[in-house]
Amino acid sequence: MAIVIFKATEACNARCAYCDVVHDKNAITGKMPYELLELFFVRINDYLLERPENTMEITWHGGEPLLLGPAYFAKALEFQQKHCAKTQDKIIHHVQSNLTLFNSSFTPIFKKLGLKSFGTSYDPFTDLRGLGESLDANLYRRKFIASARLAEREGFTWGMIYVVTKLSLDRALDIFRFLVNLNPWGAVMFNTIHLRDDTLSHLAITPEEFADFLGAIFPMWWKNRWRLPSVEPFRMLVDSLVMGQRSLICCDSGDCHKTHFGLAPDGKFFQCGRSMEWDLLDFGSIFDRGFTDVLEDSRKVKLRERTELLAQTDCKGCELWDDCHGGCPLEGWRTSGSFMSRTRMCQSKKDFIKKYFEPTVNGVASPKKTAIDCPASIPCAPA
Amino acid sequence: MSLRKLICPYDPSLIGDFCNREIAVQVDSPSLVCEAAGAVVNSANSLLCVILDSVDPVCAVSFEDQWKGIPILLMAPSVGEFRNVASVLPSLKKLNLRVCLPASNDNIRDVRILSSVGVHCSIMFEGGNVDWDALSDLMTYALLARVFHATIDPFDYISRHYNSLTHLNWGGAFLDDPEKYFHLDKEKNVALSSSEALAKQFIGRIDDVEKTESPEVQRRCDAWSLNFLENRVCATCDGFKLCMGRFLPKNGKADGCSAFFSEMIEIFGDLKAVKEKSSKEEVWRL
Numbered sequence: 001m002a003i004v005i006f007k008a009t010e011a012c013n014a015r016c017a018y019c020d021v022v023h024d025k026n027a028i029t030g031k032m033p034y035e036l037l038e039l040f041f042v043r044i045n046d047y048l049l050e051r052p053e054n055t056m057e058i059t060w061h062g063g064e065p066l067l068l069g070p071a072y073f074a075k076a077l078e079f080q081q082k083h084c085a086k087t088q089d090k091i092i093h094h095v096q097s098n099l100t101l102f103n104s105s106f107t108p109i110f111k112k113l114g115l116k117s118f119g120t121s122y123d124p125f126t127d128l129r130g131l132g133e134s135l136d137a138n139l140y141r142r143k144f145i146a147s148a149r150l151a152e153r154e155g156f157t158w159g160m161i162y163v164v165t166k167l168s169l170d171r172a173l174d175i176f177r178f179l180v181n182l183n184p185w186g187a188v189m190f191n192t193i194h195l196r197d198d199t200l201s202h203l204a205i206t207p208e209e210f211a212d213f214l215g216a217i218f219p220m221w222w223k224n225r226w227r228l229p230s231v232e233p234f235r236m237l238v239d240s241l242v243m244g245q246r247s248l249i250c251c252d253s254g255d256c257h258k259t260h261f262g263l264a265p266d267g268k269f270f271q272c273g274r275s276m277e278w279d280l281l282d283f284g285s286i287f288d289r290g291f292t293d294v295l296e297d298s299r300k301v302k303l304r305e306r307t308e309l310l311a312q313t314d315c316k317g318c319e320l321w322d323d324c325h326g327g328c329p330l331e332g333w334r335t336s337g338s339f340m341s342r343t344r345m346c347q348s349k350k351d352f353i354k355k356y357f358e359p360t361v362n363g364v365a366s367p368k369k370t371a372i373d374c375p376a377s378i379p380c381a382p383a
Numbered sequence: 384m385s386l387r388k389l390i391c392p393y394d395p396s397l398i399g400d401f402c403n404r405e406i407a408v409q410v411d412s413p414s415l416v417c418e419a420a421g422a423v424v425n426s427a428n429s430l431l432c433v434i435l436d437s438v439d440p441v442c443a444v445s446f447e448d449q450w451k452g453i454p455i456l457l458m459a460p461s462v463g464e465f466r467n468v469a470s471v472l473p474s475l476k477k478l479n480l481r482v483c484l485p486a487s488n489d490n491i492r493d494v495r496i497l498s499s500v501g502v503h504c505s506i507m508f509e510g511g512n513v514d515w516d517a518l519s520d521l522m523t524y525a526l527l528a529r530v531f532h533a534t535i536d537p538f539d540y541i542s543r544h545y546n547s548l549t550h551l552n553w554g555g556a557f558l559d560d561p562e563k564y565f566h567l568d569k570e571k572n573v574a575l576s577s578s579e580a581l582a583k584q585f586i587g588r589i590d591d592v593e594k595t596e597s598p599e600v601q602r603r604c605d606a607w608s609l610n611f612l613e614n615r616v617c618a619t620c621d622g623f624k625l626c627m628g629r630f631l632p633k634n635g636k637a638d639g640c641s642a643f644f645s646e647m648i649e650i651f652g653d654l655k656a657v658k659e660k661s662s663k664e665e666v667w668r669l
């Protein structure tokens with residue numbers, strides 16, 4: 001499986017306070033030219049022909065991908081049909097959108113692309129997410145809820161990412177209840193805020209605070225998981241630590257070097273979406289290289305070596321190694337200035353498991369092979 | 384747009400103007416029940432039920448043998464004297480009938496008794512001064528009591544339609560759900576609930592309303608989302624999936640309804656667990 005975080009534009013109609021893209025003066029606010037878009041599908045076809053056992057997941061990201069308009073997505077489908085005749089059944093599209101621009105004109109093309117659900121984000125209680133230069137949070141909420149309802153009526157589901165900041169910490173349960181009441185059929189993913197620098201340090205949280213935030217919610221989710229949607233990171237930890245069925249997101253997999261790519265509007269390859277936003281791990285242009293070539297880039301190789309190195313150094317003997325692998329390399333870079341170190345957020349996972357997960361799960365059911373009865377996850381696109 | 388079921392006053396010419404519709408026809412006299420049912424059945428439509436709006440208590444309604452087989456919703460203000468009900472019970476139980484009462488404390492008690500003797504009932508609670516504790520007792524009886532009793536709506540309706548992954552608008556138990564039902568007057572004006580029909584709050588004539596999906600219908604169907612837009616207390620309530628914010632009291636405190644709907648959700652969890660356990664532990668049989 002390969003996943004490309006595909007930013008055909010970095011323009012956005014929102015100005016969320018913690019977004020690295022919209023506050024980046026170098027962000028590319030135009031659309032990726034059709035010439036490049038076409039080449040993108042040529043490269044995908046090459047990759048899938050070279051690796052017939054693989055699939056390619058395209059996560060339309062941004063900026064706000066709906067700013068591209070339905071015609072742009074139609075052009076993408078045209079190029080896909082033209083260049084991927086033998087491989088298009090292995091191409092899976094996701095859209096990560098704030099949904100506020102969704103309208104019925106997108107429905108036909110999204111259905112043709114095989115899209116069934118959206119990954120989105122929402123924040124009910126703070127004004128950190130807002131539309132336009134004025135960061136209008138109320139307008140954002142109004143448009144989001146109306147568009148989400150429309151998307152449901154048009155036959156789409158949606159899952160959401162909630163970014164936990166300092167402002168979230170004292171309302172963990174309220175936030176959780178709000179999100180699952182608003183969208184009882186969709187998945188929720190709690191992510192800690194990731195800051196590239198210290199300009200928003202008042203929003204930053206410590207690993208311990210993130211663990212406590214999750215810990216305030218987990219007992220309720222665990223007790224009522226039969227009637228609540230899939231919530232990450234809970235579901236993933238239950239699968240792994242209780243069910244013995246490991247399926248890890250990019251940050252924890254230890255093999256994101258094998259699976260992830262980022263593609264910027266100007267055709268530059270990056271390691272992933274976050275590396276694009278942080279301007280790290282630039283692998284050169286799609287004009288010059290294909291996916292397979294990028295996979296063999298020495299810096300991708302270095303990321304593979306990171307996993308091997310951490311297993312022998314920073315993370316040696318850690319009982320959570322198989323569930324973490326040192327975490328996101330970019331977070332490692334943020335912690336120490338080197339990709340070869342573990343993320344500081346691993347402490348939050350350890351704290352959460354010891355303080356909240358194990359006592360709760362062991363109090364209700366014996367670990368391993370417990371019948372977990374949760375609704376299936378609706379995929380949220382990776383951030 | 385899905386074709387709504389219609390709730391109409393009994394008027395043969397009105398019914399005759401529709402075809403291929405499912406119709407609940409309203410009458411205000413027991414003597415009109417058979418005639419109204421026949422008018423729908425003999426039209427190009429199908430009969431959902433006859434709604435008998437009675438100003439008299441159940442004990443004073445003269446139940447007729449000819450009603451047998453006709454689905455009837457008897458809307459009455461109360462049960463009345465039980466000794467009088469007892470005398471008509473044998474014939475009442477032979478009917479395809481549901482008794483619907485408003486949720487006063489006396490009615491909550493009487494619905495339980497009627498249910499226990501095999502009469503299917505509904506208890507209507509729509510905000511205002513609901514005794515949530517009394518209602519909670521009735522709900523527990525309706526959902527969990529293992530002794531024989533007839534169904535009690537909306538609890539039976541909710542338990543049949545409950546899905547942990549969706550909101551449930553159970554107004555349908557009282558034919559009040561704009562996604563499924565339109566209430567008409569004799570001039571074919573559409574109201575979105577029985578109380579709005581009574582208050583003559585119409586959104587337009589049915590031909591116009593059905594030509595394109597009316598924005599008003601859409602607005603009403605999405606009204607629950609205002610709880611999230613305005614960050615009302617209901618948005619963070621454990622019972623929201625079942626109540627969808629319809630009982631928010633004016634003082635903004637939702638203690639009674641919150642506990643009531645949360646308890647109901649808990650009961651569904653218990654019932655699910657019992658069902659799974661019993662299916663696993665079933666002994667072999669010949």
